[in-house]
Amino acid sequence: MNIGTFGFILTGIFLNAFAQLLLKQGTKAVGAIHLTAENWFSIALQLATQLPIIGGLTCYVVSVVVWIIGLSRVDVTIAYPLLSIGYVVNAIGAWYFLGEVMSLQRMLAILVIIVGVALLVKS
Template sequence: MALSTFAFLFSGVLCNAAAQLLLKAGVSTVGAIPVERAALVNAVWQVLIQWQVAAGLALYGIGVAVWIVGLSRIEVSVAYPMLSVGYVLNAVAASWLLGEMIGPMRVAGMLLILGGVLLVARS
């Protein structure tokens, strides 16, 4: 895989991971979203006016654009597993930024993910 292709794919993964963290930060200020119809509309509105949610959605858009450039340069069967790196990035960032716990089983799972992505990337 060419370095430029990897850079496009990894940039897309980073945008996606950052978007997830921003969405979580935005929705955390609102709290649990009710599923009852009467309260749902107000809750959705409260979520949508959070700047973190708007920024997260914008990053999703940027990430998709960058990802498409990467996909134009490599087979999808190689590119798609790269999204799994986002799981690892999000877990580490969520631990650092949001105080979420990463136990030994999660660490083992993340190492397996990284190993699998490495194998696919080198194939």
């Protein structure tokens, strides 16, 4: 895999992870969502007007376009497992930006993912 292709793959992964963080931030304004037949429309409207939600959905759309470009250049058996980098980015971002807990067990799991991705990229 050349550097350009790796760049497309990584950009898609980072945009996807950033989208998750934005969506989580957007849901904080709405709170826990419990849909019923009576409230689904008002909740949908609340979510649709949150700037972080709009930004997250935009990141998803762009990430899909970038991901498709990357997939056109590399085997899916390489590209798809690389998505696990998103778990690492997301966990660190959630800890840093959202104040979520980063326990020792979570850090060890992240290390396992990093080792797995490194082995995959070298194959």
